[in-house]
Amino acid sequence: MASLLKGRIKKPGLPPGSLVFTGEDVSAPVDISIINFNEKSLDEKQQVSLQDCEGLSDQSVYTWVNVNGLHDVSIIEGLGAMVDLHPLIMEALVNVDQRPRFEEHDAYFFIVMKMLQFSEDQKLKIEQVSFIVGDSYVISFQEYAGDVFEPVRHRLRHGKGRIRKLGADYLAYTLIDTIVDYYFNVIEQFGEHIESLEDRLIENPEREMLLEINAMKREVILLRKSVWPLREMLSAMQRSESPLIKKKTGAYLRDVYDHTIQVVDMAETFRDLLSSLTDLYMSSLSQKMNEVMQFLTIVGAIFIPLTFIAGVYGMNFQNMPELQWPNGYPIAMALMALIGGGLLLYFKQKRWL
Numbered sequence: 538m539a540s541l542l543k544g545r546i547k548k549p550g551l552p553p554g555s556l557v558f559t560g561e562d563v564s565a566p567v568d569i570s571i572i573n574f575n576e577k578s579l580d581e582k583q584q585v586s587l588q589d590c591e592g593l594s595d596q597s598v599y600t601w602v603n604v605n606g607l608h609d610v611s612i613i614e615g616l617g618a619m620v621d622l623h624p625l626i627m628e629a630l631v632n633v634d635q636r637p638r639f640e641e642h643d644a645y646f647f648i649v650m651k652m653l654q655f656s657e658d659q660k661l662k663i664e665q666v667s668f669i670v671g672d673s674y675v676i677s678f679q680e681y682a683g684d685v686f687e688p689v690r691h692r693l694r695h696g697k698g699r700i701r702k703l704g705a706d707y708l709a710y711t712l713i714d715t716i717v718d719y720y721f722n723v724i725e726q727f728g729e730h731i732e733s734l735e736d737r738l739i740e741n742p743e744r745e746m747l748l749e750i751n752a753m754k755r756e757v758i759l760l761r762k763s764v765w766p767l768r769e770m771l772s773a774m775q776r777s778e779s780p781l782i783k784k785k786t787g788a789y790l791r792d793v794y795d796h797t798i799q800v801v802d803m804a805e806t807f808r809d810l811l812s813s814l815t816d817l818y819m820s821s822l823s824q825k826m827n828e829v830m831q832f833l834t835i836v837g838a839i840f841i842p843l844t845f846i847a848g849v850y851g852m853n854f855q856n857m858p859e860l861q862w863p864n865g866y867p868i869a870m871a872l873m874a875l876i877g878g879g880l881l882l883y884f885k886q887k888r889w890l
Contacts, residue, residue: 556631557610557628557632558610558633559632559633559634560608560633560665561680565682566606567604567607567608567612568583568584568604568605568682569584569586569587569589569590569602569603569604569605569612570582570583570584570585570602570603570605571589571590572603572690573592573598573599573600574598574601574693575597575701576696579693581690581694587616590602593619593671593673593674593676599673599674599675599701599704600675600705601674601677601693602675602677603677603684604616604676604678604679605679605682606679606681607633607678607679613630613678614627616669620645620671620676621644622645622669623642626642633680634665635649635667636649636766637650637651637766637767637769637770638769638770639770639771639773639777641777641779644671644672645670645671645781646669646670646774646782647667647670648667648709648713648770649666649770650665650667650716650767650770651663652685652716652719653716653719653720653723653760654685654723655723655726660756661723661759663759663763664680666678666679668709668712668713670705670706670709670781671781675705675708677712686712686715689708692711703783703785705781706781706783706786707786710786710789710790713771713790713793714789714796717796717800720764720796720797721796721799723760724800724803724804724807727753727757727760727807728803731753731807731810731811731814734753735814735817738818738821739821742818742821742825746818747815747818750811750814750815750818753811754808754811757807758808760804761801761805764797764800765804767797767801768794768797768798771793771794771797772794774790775790775791775794838880839877839880839884842877843873847873850865850869
């Protein structure tokens with residue numbers, strides 16, 4: 538729960554619009570890349586300076602500025618000054634605990650989303666991604682280097698599809714759609730993990746599996762927290778009357794909305810499945826305990842009459858005629874073997890073994 542409040546803890550008492558980065562401390566420098574494109578040409582630059590971003594108002598080309606790293610608030614302020622961002626928008630850019638949302642302004646609209654990926658150790662990595670979308674530009678802000686946008690860059694470089702024809706709002710849709718598509722990759726890996734965990738639980742439930750289930754529950758809760766508000770965000774974009782969102786783009790946004798509903802439904806399904814896996818773990822553990830108790834009970838039932846015979850002939854009374862029998866010992870052993878074998882056959886016939 539403390540991690541959900543980290544953004545509030547880092548800036549108590551500050552006035553609205555204060556730029557305080559609330560994410561993890563990062564030592565790497567901020568990396569800015571620019572792609573200027575239109576239907577006929579494309580110019581891509583890596584690791585540029587803030588001054589190279591001053592041509593955002595150029596209407597002859599569309600511009601995508603991607604910023605990796607939010608810890609240097611001076612860069613956020615500089616970009617904000619270029620496109621006249623509201624101070625509260627700039628504050629939201631560096632506060633990485635934002636809920637996914639959509640805001641309209643006169644010259645741009647603001648989008649916040651969560652980008653989901655699995656790290657190298659197969660832990661769910663949730664990163665905030667924000668977009669400022671104007672008439673001819675898109676500025677994307679990411680917490681860390683590395684993203685899911687490489688297919689979009691490939692389409693831009695090779696002029697595939699209509700991405701270089703339909704403008705900044707269509708580029709923004711493409712980036713949103715790519716993020717949502719990667720949700721399905723996360724969903725698929727969750728599904729495979731849950732299926733594998735269920736098989737292992739049925740075969741041999743162990744305490745480590747319960748810890749694994751609880752860890753997956755937390756990840757599914759984070760997944761649901763990241764995806765659930767997207768429905769409202771996309772619905773607001775579809776209803777928007779902003780001239781920055783063209784009518785053609787609205788049809789594509791409806792498709793992304795449908796994909797988001799599917800992801801939300803799967804997240805709900807996984808949450809129910811993980812709850813059922815906890816019940817399955819307890820049931821399997823109880824069944825395993827019952828099998829052990831059944832085995833011990835059968836062993837006890839077999840040895841009780843044998844113990845009785847051994848106890849009777851272990852008494853030291855003088856007037857016990859069986860003690861004088863020359864074949865008393867083999868007879869007693871044969872009797873015990875007969876009783877034990879007979880009980881064993883009886884239990885097998887009853888399918889208790």
